[in-house]
Amino acid sequence: MVRFTPSRAIVGLPFSVSDKLYNCAAVLHRGKLLGIVPKIFLPDYKGLDEKRWFVSGSEICNDLYEIKFIDHTVPFGKLLFRNDQYDITMGVEIAEDLCSIIPPSSYLALRGANIIANPSASSESVGKAQYRKKLVEQQSARCNCGYIYAEAGVFESTTDMVFGGHCLIAENGVILKESERFQRKSSIIYSEIDIERLAHERRSNLNLSGDYKYDLDKKYRIIEFNFIKNFVISSNNLERNIEQHPFIPSDPFTRNECCKEIFHIQTASLAKRLEHTGSRKAVIGISGGLDSTLALLVTAKTFDLLGISRKNIEAVTMPGFGTTDLTYTNAMKLMKALNVSVREIDIKPACLQHMKDLGLDPNEHDITYENLQARERTQILMDLANKIGGLVVGTGDLSELALGWATYNGDHMSMYSVNCGVPKTLVKIMVKWVADNLSDDITKKILYNIIDTPISPELLPPDKHGSISQKTEDTLGPYELHDFFLFYSVGYGMTPKKILFLANTAFKGKYDSDTIKKWLKYFYKRFF
Template sequence: MRIALAQTNPTIGDFDRNMAKMKDIIDKTKSRNCDLVVFPELAVMGYPPKDLLEKAGFIEDNLQVIKGLIKDSKGIGVICGFVDRNTSSVGKPLYNSALLFYNGHILLKVHKRLLPCYDVFDETRYFEPGPPTSSIAYNGKDMGLTICEDIWNDKDFFERRLYSADPVEELVKGGAEILVNISASPYHIGKRNIRWEILKNIATKYKVLVIFVNQVGANDDLLFDGNSLAIGPDGRIVAMAKEFEEDVVILDTQTQKGETHPITQTDSESILKALVMGTRDYVTKCGFKKVVVGLSGGVDSSLVAYIATEALGNENVLGVAMPSPYTSKESMEDAAKLSKNLGIPLEIIPISKIFQAYLKELSSVFKGRAEDVTEENIQARIRGNILMALSNKFGYLVLSTGNKSELATGYCTLYGDMSGGLAVISDVPKTMVYELARYVNREGEIIPQRVLEKPPSAELRPGQLDQDTLPPYEVLDGILREYIEHSKSPSEIIREGYDPEIVREVIKKVERNEYKRKQAAPGLKITTKAFGYGRRYPIAQGYRGL
C-alpha cells in the first residue's frame, strides 16, 4: 500500500481555501498511485479554532466541507480531521473527530479520546471524549486510527500518566498492524525529539508501523513544525517530511521505504525557521502585506528586521529609526548599515522636538520633581505613537521587538516599545537573541558586528545600560528559565547556586509586571512555557512565594 503523508498549513475557518488545498493534494497523490492520503487533525478548519467552535454555523460549514470531500474523492482513501456533533443529550456538544473514507463511503469514524487541558490546550472546554474504537481492514492491513494526544499516554514512557486509558494499547490488542496518528502538535525547542521517542517507543514495543501526520504553519501564537513521519517496527524512520513548510511524502508499506526530506540540524536553525514561518503566517493570515519595524541599532530590533525580511521579502519591510537626544551616533550608523545589508528602506524620524514639547507642556505639573523613568517612558511612547501612525496611514503591521527577558521583568514600556500587532521575539530570552544573531551572521555579516559586541542599552538617558537595572543576562535568563519554564520555587532556584537577593528581586519583577503582559501583542511561542494563552496568572493577587 502506498500512503501519502500530507502536512498542510490551514487557515483557521477558511474552509474554501483549506478544502481547495486538500482536494489538490488528493488529486496529486492519486496520480502518483497512492492508495491512501492522510491529513492532520482538524485539517478542514485548522487548529486551534477556539471559541469559533461555539458558533453553530461554523460547525455546519465544517460538516459541509467533509461531505464535499467524501463526495468528490474517488479512487483513493482519505483520512482527515474535522469536528463532529455529539448527538447524545449528555456531555459536551462536539467531538474532535477523524474519518477514513473511500469512493464516497465512510469506512471508519473515530473521536479523540484523550483531550488535553494544559498549557495551550483547552479541549475539554469544547469536546466530549470519544468511546473506544477498533481497527479496520484497509487494503489488506489492519489499521488503527488515533488523534494527537491519544498516543501521549504510554505507561512505559510517561512517569505520570494524565489519563487512565491507552488507546494505542487497545488498538494493538485488537489486531492493528498500522497505527495512524493525525496531529496538530505545536512546536517548541526540543519537541521534535520528544515526539520521535514517543513514536519510536510505540513502534518497537508493539512491532507495528507508526504513521504520524502533523499540521504545519502558524495560527496566532502557536507554531506547528510539521515533520510528519513514519517509523517502522524496528524503530527506524522510514519516511519524513520537512519542517516549517507544507510537504507530502509517500511511504510504501510493503517495502517500508519512503521519502525522507531534509530537516533542521541545530536549535538555532530550527528556532529561526519557526519564527520566520510564524511571522509570515501571522502577517498574511491577518490580511497584511507589509510590516514596519522600529530600528534602534540594537540586537533585538536587528533580529526582528532580519526575520521579517526573510518572512516577507525586503520589499515588504520598512525600518524606522527615531533618534532622541540620547541616541548615539553608533546606533544610528548600525541601524543604517543593517537596513542596507537587508535591502530595506529606512526612514529617520527624530523625536527630540516632540520630546521637548512634552517636557514643556508637563513642566508646570512636574515642577519640583527630578527626572526619572517617566521621561524615559515618554520617549518610548513617542516612538510607539509614530510607528502606529505609520501603520494607520499605510496599512502596515507594526512588529514589536521586545524579548522574553524584558517582558518577564517589565523592562519595557506599556504603549511604548510594547506597541505593535505581533511580538516576534517575545518568547526568545536575550541570551538566545544573541545566539540567533550570531547564527544569522554565520556566512557573513548581516547584523552589524558592533551590534553584537556593544553593551545593550535602551538609550533613554545619558550613559544608560541594561545592566544598570537588570542582572547580567546570563544570570537573569537562567533564573527566568527555572521560574517560568520549569515552575521552580525561589528556594529551589537558590539551591542551584544563584544569589538569593538576585533571585528574589527577579521574581518580584516577574510578578509585578503581569499587568503589562496581559496588554502585550501576541507573541510567537518557541519555549515550553511562553507568556500568553498557556500561562494564566492573576494580576491582582497576594501570593509571592518568596
C-alpha cells in the first residue's frame, strides 16, 4: 500500500539491535523506509511492564545512526523528516514519550519539527482519554506545532488491555479532529495543519529559539523526502472548521469564561490606572451605543472594586445633530440604572457657533460637519476631567482603531481606553454577557435594547421618521468580515490571498466571493 500512496505511513514494530529489543516506529514513504525511531520512555507502572521486553532507545541513539534492515542501510535514532516544498519538518515520538517530564517532541521542536507524529498503544481506562487529549493539546501548544496521535484499535485489544482507537489531530493547543473511540471498524480522521500559521507563531515565540544548552549533545539527522504531486486545497474540500467569528469562542461554556476573563482584565487594568494616578473620579461620554455602554459597565464595576462611589463617575450624554430618541433614551436610562452622576450637554449650539466662525454651511453634511461634533464632545470630556480631577475613559474598540473609524483629535483620544483590545463583534457579546450575568432585570432590559440598536456614530441627521440614517456597516462593510480580516492579518501575519480563501470558506452561503474581496480590499486600504 505504501508504495502507491503519496502519503507517509508510520508503523510500530519491535526491532532488535545488538541482542536488545527496542519498541520502534518505522517511517515509510513511496515504498521506501525513510528511518526508524526508537521509543525513549518505557512505562513500568500500573500494570504496564514494557521494560520487561524492551530497552529504552536513549543510549543507543547517541552511538548508532544507521542500521541494517533487509539488506538496506536505514537511518536510525534521532531523526527529523524534512520536505522543503511545503516547509514540513516531522518528528516522531512513541506513546509514553508524550507523558514524560520533557518529551522527545520538545527537543524535536527545538530543532525545527513543526509536526509531531505519535503512534501509540495506550490502553483505555476511565478518564484516560481526556487526560490523553489534554497532553496532546498542551504539547502542541508548548511546541507551537501540529500533533498527530494515533492509538491502537479495539481489535488489537488483549485479555489484559482494551484499546479504543483514539486518534487526535491538534495544532498549537487546539484539537482540530478527534475520532470516536471503540469503533468496530477501521476509522480515519483528516485535517489540515496550517504550517504558515505555526511559522508565524514560532517567530513570535522566542522560547523556541532560546538558549537550551542542556541539549547541545543531542544530534539529529535530517532525512529529506518529496511528494509526488502538488496538493491543492479549495474551500470545497477543506476539512478543518473555519469560524466566522474567530474572536468569539463557539462553545457556550468557553465563551462565558472568555467574557468573564475579559471583563476582569478590563476592570483590573482600569483600577490599576486609577490607583497609579491617584484619581478617584472618571469622566465618560455615553451615546447609547455598544462601545460606550461596555466602557461604562467596566467603569462602574471598577469603582465598586475600589470601594469608590459610582457617583464619582461623571457620565455625560451629548446630543448632536444625529442623535435619535432611541439612543438618547437608552443612554439616559442606562446612566440612571447604574446610579452614576448624569450630565447632559447639548453640543449643537457650540457646533453651530464653530461653523459660523469658520464660515461653514450647516446644511453641508460633509466630513467636517461630522468630525467637528466628535471633537466638540472630546473637548467637553477633557475639560470636565480637568475641572474635577478625573480620567477620561475611552470607549473606542479595536475594530474602529484598526480601520481608522474615529475622529483624529476627537473620539480616538482619551486618558485611558478600556475597549481598545476588544473587537466590535466581541463588544456586543460582552454587553450581552454583563446583561445576563451581572445585571438586575431593569438594567438587563436596557442593555438588550442597546444590543438591538444599529451601529452608528450618529453624526448625520436622522431620517424623516426620526430613525438612525447613518449606519456604520453600510459605509464600512460588515464588522464580522473586518474582524475576521483583522484576526488573521494582524494575529497571524497571513497574506490577503490566504485570508480571502479562509473567508470564502467561513462565510460560504452568507457572502459571495466578490463581496468578501471588495471589503477585504477596503480593509487593507483603511488599515494602511
